[in-house]
Amino acid sequence: QQPVQSPQAVILREGEDAVINCSSSKALYSVHWYRQKHGEAPVFLMILLKGGEQMRHEKISASFNEKKQQSSLYLTASQLSYSGTYFCGTELGLGAGSYQLTFGKGTKLSVIP
Amino acid sequence: SAVISQKPSRDICQRGTSLTIQCQVDSQVTMMFWYRQQPGQSLTLIATANQGSEATYESGFVIDKFPISRPNLTFSTLTVSNMSPEDSSIYLCSVVLTSGANTGELFFGEGSRLTVL
Numbered sequence: 352q353q354p355v356q357s358p359q360a361v362i363l364r365e366g367e368d369a370v371i372n373c374s375s376s377k378a379l380y381s382v383h384w385y386r387q388k389h390g391e392a393p394v395f396l397m398i399l400l401k402g403g404e405q406m407r408h409e410k411i412s413a414s415f416n417e418k419k420q421q422s423s424l425y426l427t428a429s430q431l432s433y434s435g436t437y438f439c440g441t442e443l444g445l446g447a448g449s450y451q452l453t454f455g456k457g458t459k460l461s462v463i464p
Numbered sequence: 465s466a467v468i469s470q471k472p473s474r475d476i477c478q479r480g481t482s483l484t485i486q487c488q489v490d491s492q493v494t495m496m497f498w499y500r501q502q503p504g505q506s507l508t509l510i511a512t513a514n515q516g517s518e519a520t521y522e523s524g525f526v527i528d529k530f531p532i533s534r535p536n537l538t539f540s541t542l543t544v545s546n547m548s549p550e551d552s553s554i555y556l557c558s559v560v561l562t563s564g565a566n567t568g569e570l571f572f573g574e575g576s577r578l579t580v581l
């Protein structure tokens with residue numbers, strides 16, 4: 352039940368916007384977003400809960416469409432520091448509160464000057 | 465927040481041997497997870513190790529191959545037994561905070577990169 356992320360990779364110039372999508376075939380309780388830079392540990396960005404509101408972390412925001420079991424991560428006015436691989440992690444509805452996440456394959460984001 | 469220290473950070477091992485990875489957390493946490501990540505790939509959950517209960521393993525992972533200990537709320541070990549080259553990977557320890565402003569946030573260790581020859 353690995354969630355599907357798209358696109359697999361994206362290259363942006365500083366200041367441009369991007370959207371990363373994450374979709375699941377299963378009913379979800381929550382969607383987590385993490386960013387991992389090369390050689391480093393993944394770092395938490397935000398959680399979206401079933402029935403919750405759109406979240407924001409600096410100039411990065413995300414939404415969760417419960418009907419479609421899909422989440423989108425919006426990166427606005429990208430900065431060089433946004434470069435890295437973005438992973439969505441999903442928690443199934445039946446496992447609510449277990450925090451046992453299934454991660455997508457990741458989206459590699461490269462921001463160039 | 466939580467700060468996680470993992471040891472070793474990397475190791476090269478011989479086929480058929482076993483290696484134990486240690487995970488130390490700077491605060492008491494109930495829920496701890498072990499993940500595996502091939503370089504450039506996604507993270508795969510191996511097992512959940514909650515203090516006071518037996519570790520629960522995900523499909524494809526068994527206790528004989530990946531025994532886990534969780535003696536207290538700040539420490540855990542993962543052993544990779546009878547290693548083969550297919551076990552070459554990065555193993556990450558992770559904890560989740562279940563109260564406070566960081567509820568639900570997973571914190572990861574820097575990982576232990578194993579190479580099996």
